Amino acid sequence: xxxxxxxxxxxxxxxxxxxxxxxxxxxxxxxxxxxxxxxxxxxxxxxxxxxxxxxxxxxxxxxxxxxxxxxxxxxxxxxxxxxxxxxxxxxxxxxxxxxxxxxxxxxxxxxxxxxxxxxxxxxxxxxxxxxxxxxxxx
Amino acid sequence: xxxxxxxxxxxxxxxxxxxxxxxxxxxxxxxxxxxxxxxxxxxxxxxxxxxxxxxxxxxxxxxxxxxxxxxxxxxxxxxxxxxxxxxxxxxxxxxxxxxxxxxxxxxxxxxxxxxxxxxxxxxxxxxxxxxxxxxxxx
DNA sequence: AAATATTTTGCAACAACGTTGCATTGTATT
DNA sequence: AATACAATGCAACGTTGTTGCAAAATATTT
Ligand SMILES: [Mn+2]
Ligand SMILES: [Mn+2]
Ligand SMILES: [Zn+2]
Ligand SMILES: [Zn+2]
Numbered sequence: 049x050x051x052x053x054x055x056x057x058x059x060x061x062x063x064x065x066x067x068x069x070x071x072x073x074x075x076x077x078x079x080x081x082x083x084x085x086x087x088x089x090x091x092x093x094x095x096x097x098x099x100x101x102x103x104x105x106x107x108x109x110x111x112x113x114x115x116x117x118x119x120x121x122x123x124x125x126x127x128x129x130x131x132x133x134x135x136x137x138x139x140x141x142x143x144x145x146x147x148x149x150x151x152x153x154x155x156x157x158x159x160x161x162x163x164x165x166x167x168x169x170x171x172x173x174x175x176x177x178x179x180x181x182x183x184x185x186x
Numbered sequence: 187x188x189x190x191x192x193x194x195x196x197x198x199x200x201x202x203x204x205x206x207x208x209x210x211x212x213x214x215x216x217x218x219x220x221x222x223x224x225x226x227x228x229x230x231x232x233x234x235x236x237x238x239x240x241x242x243x244x245x246x247x248x249x250x251x252x253x254x255x256x257x258x259x260x261x262x263x264x265x266x267x268x269x270x271x272x273x274x275x276x277x278x279x280x281x282x283x284x285x286x287x288x289x290x291x292x293x294x295x296x297x298x299x300x301x302x303x304x305x306x307x308x309x310x311x312x313x314x315x316x317x318x319x320x321x322x323x324x
Numbered sequence: 325a326a327a328t329a330t331t332t333t334g335c336a337a338c339a340a341c342g343t344t345g346c347a348t349t350g351t352a353t354t
Numbered sequence: 355a356a357t358a359c360a361a362t363g364c365a366a367c368g369t370t371g372t373t374g375c376a377a378a379a380t381a382t383t384t
Contacts, residue, residue, distance in 0.1 A: 063331060063380050084370080096334050101371065103332095119313055121259050123370095142301060147310060161299040163280060163314070168321030172285060175257055176301070177313045183306030201351055201360060222341080234363050239342065241361095261341095 051076050051127075060110040060134070067095045071103050072112070081116050081124040081143075081152035114139040116152055117175045126154050142176045148185035189214050189265075198248040198272070205233045209241050210250070219254050219262040219281075219290035252277040254290055255313045264292050280314045286323035 053072050057064050071087055087100050095103075104125055107113040111132035116124040131138045142158040145151075160174045191210050195202050209225055225238050233241075242263060245251040249270035254262040269276045280296040283289075298312045 065332065065380070067333080097370090098335085098372085099333055115259075117255055117257055117259065117313075117315060119255050119311065121253075121255060121261050123259050144303070144307060155304065158301060158303070161301070163296060163299070163316065165282070165296070165316065165318075166293065166321065168324050169282060169316075169318065170324055171316045171318040173257065173317040175255075175313075175315045175317075177255060177315075178301065178303065178309045179311040179313075180303075180307065180309040183304065186306050186308060203351075203361060205362080235341090236343085236364080237362055 056112060060112060062106065062110065067099050067103050068106075070094070071100065072107070075113060075125070075127045079151075079153070081126040081154070083122060083124050110134050111137060116143050116154075117177055118143075118145055118152065119177055119179050124152050126152070129156065140174070142178060144178045144180070144182065146182035146185055147179055148181055151182060151184075153182065194250060198250060200244065200248065205237050205241050206244075208232070209238065210245070213251060213263070213265045217289075217291070219264040219292070221260060221262050248272050249275060254281050254292075255315055256281075256283055256290065257315055257317050262290050264290070267294065278312070280316060282316045282318070282320065284320035284323055285317055286319055289320060289322075291320065 053069055053076065054064060056072065057068055062068060070091060074082060074087060074090060084100060084104065087104075088097060091100075104113070108115060108125070111128055111134055113125045114128050114132065114137055116126060118124060128137065128139055139154075140160050142155040142160060144153040144155055146153075155178075160176045163171070163174065165171060191207055191214065192202060194210065195206055200206060208229060212220060212225060212228060222238060222242065225242075226235060229238075242251070246253060246263070249266055249272055251263045252266050252270065252275055254264055256262060266275065266277055277292075278298050280293040280298060282291040282293055284291075293316075298314045301309070301312065303309060
């Protein structure tokens with residue numbers, strides 16, 4: 049399946065800029081997730097820190113990427129599947145973070161389990177983050 | 187069940203100091219979880235920011251409190267059950283964060299479900315964080 | 325294609341959060 | 355009570371993220 053960067057930006061009514069193209073390209077070419085710092089390092093001095101923050105924010109709002117909760121409370125991002133749209137994320141899959149190589153995976157095929165909450169509690173979102181060793185490191 | 191602050195500190199070979207006593211007391215008296223900022227506010231100018239950071243660190247290392255991963259990537263802490271010890275946490279329960287009142291609950295009775303990971307992946311820890319409305323806010 | 329309107333970017337300044345080194349103070353031990 | 359040891363407060367610093375605004379880039383209109 050091919051992913052058109054320009055199409056994605058247009059579809060979301062975002063103007064086509066260098067930073068948006070390159071940052072989105074990084075996500076498309078990466079299996080795992082990316083942190084702000086990863087993008088900053090990969091792009092060198094090409095973009096300002098602030099631009100990267102703003103680009104990530106915009107992508108999250110538009111449903112192009114989603115944030116991943118991690119055990120160490122660092123922020124990571126990964127591409128959304130096509131079902132996500134502005135203000136409506138549907139990334140209800142399990143995330144995996146390798147203790148060895150640090151790679152964060154979206155386990156798209158493993159959906160988050162249903163839980164019986166205590167009386168009076170209602171859920172709007174459930175995040176599952178698994179830590180351990182990934183396929184490469186095992 | 188009663189919780190002796192002094193006993194807990196002694197059991198973990200920690201010297202008995204004002205900050206440790208008062209901060210641990212806050213956790214014992216609180217149903218939910220506490221953030222660094224909560225402790226700072228509740229204690230006024232009594233302790234330095236750094237002391238609070240170091241006390242929380244020490245308590246986590248000793249297995250007295252555990253950190254709670256949250257959807258918004260803020261750091262929270264809650265009391266551990268007695269099974270936890272230095273370097274060995276066993277807080278495998280579900281956490282709940284109320285979107286309305288912000289309270290974070292340890293749902294001790296709901297243990298994290300077992301998941302079938304992809305081939306080659308092994309889990310060392312699974313964190314489940316549910317967001318939604320709590321009993322009070324529903 | 326050029327002119328205009330709109331968005332995005334880079335910079336600077338700031339705020340929140342967290343860490344480290346070291347002298348001072350407090351706790352434990354003899 | 356004297357000594358040894360550990361924790362605290364302070365200052366200084368680093369990292370992460372935000373905001374306002376002028377300059378630059380992109381989109382739209384003529
Ligand atoms: Mn994901
Ligand atoms: Mn808990
Ligand atoms: Zn790995
Ligand atoms: Zn609530």
